[in-house]
Amino acid sequence: MPDLLIELFSEEIPARMQARAGEDLKKRITDGLVEAGLTYAGAAALTTPRRLTLAVEGLLAESPTIREERKGPKVGAPDKAIEGFLRGAGLTRDQLEERDTPKGAVYFATIEKPGRPAAKIVAEVLEATIRNFPWPKSMRWGAGQMRWVRPLHSILCILSDEAGAQVVPLEVEGITSGDTTAGHRFMAPDRFAVTSFEDYAAKLKRAFVVLSPEERAEHIWNDAQNMAFAAGLEVVDDKSLLAEVAGLVEWPVVLMGQIDEEFLELPPEVLQTSMKEHQKFFSVRNPRTGRIERFITVANRETADNGATILAGNQKVLSARLADAKFFWENDLRVAKSDIAQWTRALENVTFHNKLGTQAERIDRIAALARELAPVVGADADQAEKAARLAKADLSSEMVYEFPELQGLMGRYYIEAAGEDAAVAAVAQEHYSPLGPSDDVPTAPLSVTVALADKLDTLTGFWAIDEKPTGSKDPFALRRAALGVIRLTLENGVVLRLGERLLNPLRFARVHANMAEQRHLNASGSVSENEVNSRRFTELAIEATEIGNRLRLGAGAQADEAGLIENLMSFFHDRLKVFLREEGIRHDIIDACIAMEGNDDLNLLVKRARALNAVIATEDGENLVQGFKRANNILSQAEEKDGVEYSYGADVKFAETDSEKALFAALDAADAKIDPALKAEDFPTAMAAMAELRGPVDAFFEDVQVNTDNDILRRNRLNLLSQIRKVCSSVADLTRIEG
């Protein structure tokens, strides 16, 4: 059973692509081998910046012979049919066999595919893999036509067993396979031959290449922690940076350096971001003060001076970078302290979306909506508007221009520096949250208000310009925004009729969309024409549209508006189903609740759904649903047949049996409990009262024949069923429950 070793050696592969490329190589090669009949015991992919390596253990030495029998035409069939069959089977007529079947003599062909040696199969599979490799981005080089992530230099491909190693011969665009590879680019650049995976890995290590990315990462992390620890400091954890850095080196050498004193007063996040983004440095923190005091860089080689030159160079580059950051920070602070509102004004010239206008217009909308929402959330309306107007001011700051990922956080620093309330400043950072299903949800009322306004505006805005998510495409993260609204309202218990709250922002967004369109029509390339005071323009446009609305917003436009809101609501409901699925609540249970009045109050809806879910999980609840469905079916059929609606007038005096009488009593009792419970939004009590009907309903169906010949009795019983329907339907639409 030979082992297979493949190494594709190239110029430096982007760090972010290496892990995936290793997996793709493994999958494509092993799939191809198995498809050709070569099974194997195990396979592992390893990557460095310059190589993709695959080791396959215990491969079959050749693929098994395959025998296939095919039934052909009848003996005596037209020549054409027989020839066609022979062509398909790749045989001649004398190789066919005649066999008697119940339908007469028939030709049979036996096709034998002999096994093939592993080397042949490997060569084919590897060539196909190289030619069709799924790089996220690939390129051509030189005068060739082949594509690879960067120029491919050599292909190592050997099969080895006890007898030794053999090169699997293949050639791809002028590159001939061999049994050699090269070591570290600078420390051991010579080529050498290998005979097996163990030999390869061992020789590479001697040639200053650590083949396994996990081993490199572990080495980096251990050394970094030890160095920091020895200095009484700690490394700031950053898994993605660690993976990236491990993909930039073949021979990691960890070095720790100083940050100039003059930069230590920068916000720690700024230091960290600048070091990570520009230099791929780890931050080293003083655990007592929380300050970032040093950095860790990872070099790709050992040097005679133990990295002193490398460290000095890195330190110098860092100082230049941080001098920039400090310059931005100090400039920004100056602006923030003198007139932070100028940043918001500057956003008049920044496009948010081509069809939706500027960032400043968007902020106008968010501020207006924040005012409206403030009392509902329990925040002060003036504060909410102010916070909303400042929350995105930092988008104009130099620091955020340089480091977009610091948006919000910088705003918080700057707004505080401007002398605003800490709660107002916090909104800048918190209003973007939650960014995902596991991100923290803000709880401060001001932050909740603006976070809600921000997300509702995003949704209504993109609905207004018809940019809804389709399939897997959601470029504006609208699903995330809807989930944000859901989590903000649920986790903070914000009682809100969403449907009503969507109308104003939707109209406002449409005004801005119209203006954006006008501006595009007017933009003839002349610069001066675009210097319009957009704020003033906004005010005028709102007045105009409001008048316009009264005058000419016809039934069509209104229906359109209602349609958009309904569509957006159902988008919310879809997201809610996904969200509640995590809790184990089935979509049909949620549907049963969405069908009820007030479904745009997400808290109400979820309370109902949770209660219904709990009651259906009980035996009584589950059976009651069956009872309800039975009642509803009988009733619906009767109503359809008779052409009337049985909805009123069941009279206990026509009740014949005890169970019928008991049901009357039970329904009255249930109604008496459910009605006040629903009014108090106490769904568990309402649901429990409904579930109590299970016994009487079951007993009723056991004893009583609804469709009797006695018309009066039948009508009375149908009306009684309608009573069941009415009581149950006041809690949830149980017809939606599946099963």
Added chain:
Amino acid sequence: MTEPSSAPRSFQEIILRLQTYWASKGCAILQPYDMEVGAGTFHPATTLRALGSKAWAAAYVQPSRRPTDGRYGENPNRLQHYYQYQVLIKPSPPDLQELYLGSLQAIGIDMELHDIRFVEDDWESPTLGAWGLGWEVWCDGMEVSQFTYFQQVGGHDCAPVSGELTYGLERLAMYVLGVDHVMDMPFNDPQSPSPLTYGDIFKQTEEEYARWNFDVANTEVLLRHFQEAEAECAAILAQEHDDPKTGKRIIMAHPAYDQCIKASHIFNLLDARGVISVTERQAYIGRVRALAKQCADAFVLTEAAGHVA
């Protein structure tokens, strides 16, 4: 790999060593293009010569202008006028990385002491309709060059592919010479009878141009020039390929491309003057790209591109 060479003493010595090195590797040492450009890539020796089937190997210094980067000569690293060293070899040779590393040794960077890294950086020029894949080259964490395999220029696939190397000369030289502020960098030999620093030569011009770029340049005139360059480019390319006077087939790709370069620089100036909004930016870039594409379309029909009429 060759042995590291002695430490250079001045900015110009680094340039001269690069010139000597790339000449020894078979490049034609060209002179800077005589127009204002934003980067060495704009030189027709790169943009146009990266197109077509003919082999090419050229290296040159290109003075480059980025009006928005002006800092009145005060920022230690930022200049509105600076130098790039540019190498373009077509087809890209298989040992281009080694050739490049050799050039670093030639200017005194000792590979045994420094950490050289190739870090992913895909290059794209929306104004030229060009893109390629490659790296930023880091020396001890500092970006010293861009290394790109051109895939497309002016909307045309590059076949064969050119390898392009761009060195930011000031930054590289500051690093090699151990200087912290660009204006303090020795331009000629500091031991010479009249030593000159970078600042002696460029401090005043940086101030003058920064003021002009940011506050004085007449935007109406610039806008008109932009439109004129655009119109002239189209007019040149609209001419018949056969010259009625000489009877020869003369496609005027280079004169047309000069107009494209002009338009691009004027756009940069307008940008520095702050009169271009975000929305308009895209439109302007699109207009320059359209010119670049038409010039590329024209160039590939010429003999220099290997076209056989």
